[in-house]
Amino acid sequence: MARIGFLGLGNMGGPMAANLVRAGHAVRGFDPVPSARQRLVAAGGLAVEAAAEAVRGAEVVLSMLPEGRQVREAYLGPGGVLATAEPGALLIDCSTIDVATARSVAEAAAARGLPMLDAPVSGGVGGATAGTLTFMVGGEEEAFARAKPILEAMGKAVIHAGPSGNGQAAKICNNLMLGIQMISVCEAMALAEKLGLSHQTLFEISSKSSGQCWSLTSYCPVPGPVPSSPANRGYAPGFTVAMMRKDLKLAQEAAQAVGARTPLAAEAYQLYNLFASKATEGLDFSAIMTMIAPKDD
Ligand code: NAD
Numbered sequence: 001m002a003r004i005g006f007l008g009l010g011n012m013g014g015p016m017a018a019n020l021v022r023a024g025h026a027v028r029g030f031d032p033v034p035s036a037r038q039r040l041v042a043a044g045g046l047a048v049e050a051a052a053e054a055v056r057g058a059e060v061v062l063s064m065l066p067e068g069r070q071v072r073e074a075y076l077g078p079g080g081v082l083a084t085a086e087p088g089a090l091l092i093d094c095s096t097i098d099v100a101t102a103r104s105v106a107e108a109a110a111a112r113g114l115p116m117l118d119a120p121v122s123g124g125v126g127g128a129t130a131g132t133l134t135f136m137v138g139g140e141e142e143a144f145a146r147a148k149p150i151l152e153a154m155g156k157a158v159i160h161a162g163p164s165g166n167g168q169a170a171k172i173c174n175n176l177m178l179g180i181q182m183i184s185v186c187e188a189m190a191l192a193e194k195l196g197l198s199h200q201t202l203f204e205i206s207s208k209s210s211g212q213c214w215s216l217t218s219y220c221p222v223p224g225p226v227p228s229s230p231a232n233r234g235y236a237p238g239f240t241v242a243m244m245r246k247d248l249k250l251a252q253e254a255a256q257a258v259g260a261r262t263p264l265a266a267e268a269y270q271l272y273n274l275f276a277s278k279a280t281e282g283l284d285f286s287a288i289m290t291m292i293a294p295k296d297d
Helices: 013-022 034-042 051-055 068-076 099-111 124-130 141-152 166-194 199-206 241-258 263-275 285-292
Strands: 003-007 026-030 060-063 090-093 116-118 133-138 155-162
Touching (some): 003 013, 003 051, 060 068, 060 141, 068 090, 090 099, 090 141, 099 116, 099 166, 124 133, 133 141, 133 166, 141 155, 166 263, 166 285, 241 263, 241 285, 263 285
Parallel strands (some): 090 116
Antiparallel strands (some): 116 133
């Protein structure tokens, strides 16, 4: 069992750290938010008052932070992970961030003899809690082999996506599909209703036809067909509108940087921007259904 330092004990990091404790690892966690630290203590881990205290002495350092800015600060900043980690410690960042930041932080880590992986996840808070996340991992083969048993305590699939940054590339591409597909299901549901075809009937047909996708069969954006989907609980998240905007923005920036054509993703990003407001940012991203088909329409 490993000594693990865990930075970022929020909606995702909290339950992920708890699963590491459950698997028998010694977890020291840090988050600036006291209630997040308390959750780790309740799960049987040790909460510390500074990032350096979590990192010092750890064989593996994991992080689950909001954005690239926090990852850069936590790893490269004064008293950060690179300055504090034990020689040879394995660093794994699970946050969803831009490919360029992932690669540059991993390069700085390698220059200090610290192998680093980008290992963003799919599966949301439900998957983090149940220990059924999918990890998409970028970095050296040897570091991946070391990380795999640790990540398996938190996920059902741990996939090596190639060299450093490729985990983030996979995550961005996956969520590009997700963002577009959700809007496609919303549009089809809205059109069906206007044509006199019920949501339930379209669901039954399309879930067994070529329109089938996760946004329809697991996350259906209208109440009814999939009882566990956020549409049945007032679009409580789940995966928020703010997060979908963030990931579509990362996809647009990545596409621009390498000259890839992503016209539908650009449109999806615009639609999520149009939908986003103070009132909607915190809703599940499937709530965009309420803009595509307003109740009084
Ligand atoms: P969150 O805001 O709930 O948690 C992030 C935590 O990091 C917060 O508790 C914050 O206090 C902490 N933090 C910030 N700076 C820190 C630092 N320097 N050291 C230690 N802790 C620090 O966000 P989340 O939902 O847990 O998401 C985390 C990452 O996972 C994001 O990159 C997100 O895009 C990605 N993600 C989220 C989901 C989801 O459904 N929530 C799904 C897949 C991927």
